[in-house]
Amino acid sequence: MLICDFVILTIILHWQVCKALHQVYMSSSDLQYIVELSGQCLIPVPNTDNLTPVSERLQLLRDRAHAWLKFDIHSFKTIAMPEIDRDHELYFTGGHFYFWRDISRSATIFPALSEPSQQTIERDWPPGTLCTVPHSKVLEVFMDSAQNLIAVVYIDNRKPEMLYIDLGALDSDRVHPLAAGQTLFACEPLKSDDNNRIETLETRVKVCGRHIALQHYFVQFYQHMSQLQIWDWQHSTTSRVS
Secondary structure, three states, X not given: OHXXXXXXXXXXXXXXXXXXXXXXXXXXXXHHHHHHHHHOOOOOOOOOOOOOOHHHHHHHHHHHHHHHHHOOOOOOOOOOOOOOOOOOEEXXXXXXEEEEEOOOOEEEEEEOOOOOOOOOEEEEOOOOOOOOOOOEEEEEEEEEHHXXXXXXXXXXXXXXXXXXXXXXXXXXXXXXOOOOOOEEEOOOOOOOOOOOOOEEEEEEEEEEXXXXXXXXXXXXXXXXXXXXXXXXXXXOOEOEEO
């Protein structure tokens, strides 16, 4: 009887401990968040100054985990692509393929997903209509069919420290009707002279709604540097620089 009583007592103690641990776990969003991160093989990132409540981050983690269970890896769709020359630049965003040919200033926008509009756009721009500054060199072109927007990044060859972005409408040669102005410019232009000129290596532009972000990689004073500029292009032609 003593052994039987000892076994029963041990089971009761284990049950009470498990119950207490379960209550602690259920009452702590931080503990659930850590466990969920570990279960998804993710690593917490410290010092991110994230003001989102832990409960919301926990729910986001769980929603994403459940989304993978609904994903069908065998589901695919084949689409017929238009015939495009090899010298076209290509990127994919907003459910569309965007093709740009810098030599002829021609663009083709081709829908690939069913969610966005299914309109295919093909058009050419006459010489001198994409850039407002003469003697300029186009560095990058970004198109957003959902906003009927074309953003042209270019540099003035006479002033390489200045980068410009012109905003136009895809369906016309006019300035975009929602733009604060035709040309966006930096609030703090880079400084250079004949002895320390700036050489642009690469530019990357991204449009997110009413915001445009431009990452500029360049060489100055024999050092590789970068600059990030962000515009609220519907309300200001001046960027925030970091």
